[in-house]
Amino acid sequence: AQEINLTVKENGHTHHIKAEEGSNLRQVLLEHDLSPHQSFFQQVNCKGDGVCATCNVQITENAPSREHWQDKASDEVGHGRLSCLIKIEEPMVVEL
Helix, strand or coil: CCEEEEEEEECCEEEEEEEECCCEHHHHHHHCCCCCCCHHHHCCCCCCCCCCCCCEEEEEECCCCCCCHHHHHHHHCCCCEEHHHCECCCCEEEEC
16 A cells, blocks of 8 residues: 655644555544544543544545535534545645
8 A cells, every 4th residue: 555644733833754555544643643523522532433522633634525414414513524534635734
């Protein structure tokens, strides 16, 4: 599988990481010690099942299409995307 370049912005820092094409964004972030979860939710979350809505990120460049109903609903209220629902298929810029 091809490696995809990701730029992750977190608290004023920029991280450049590589991920295998088709991998899950939430899992890749956690593997690089970049948690999409804030404070308490770093310990208490659904572990990527797409039901707790605590792994929100903003994708500012090359956002993949919104296919999951929760992803579409979050767009309507101006909420971030759930990283557990995003499959990495091309380079993107992610803000935590």
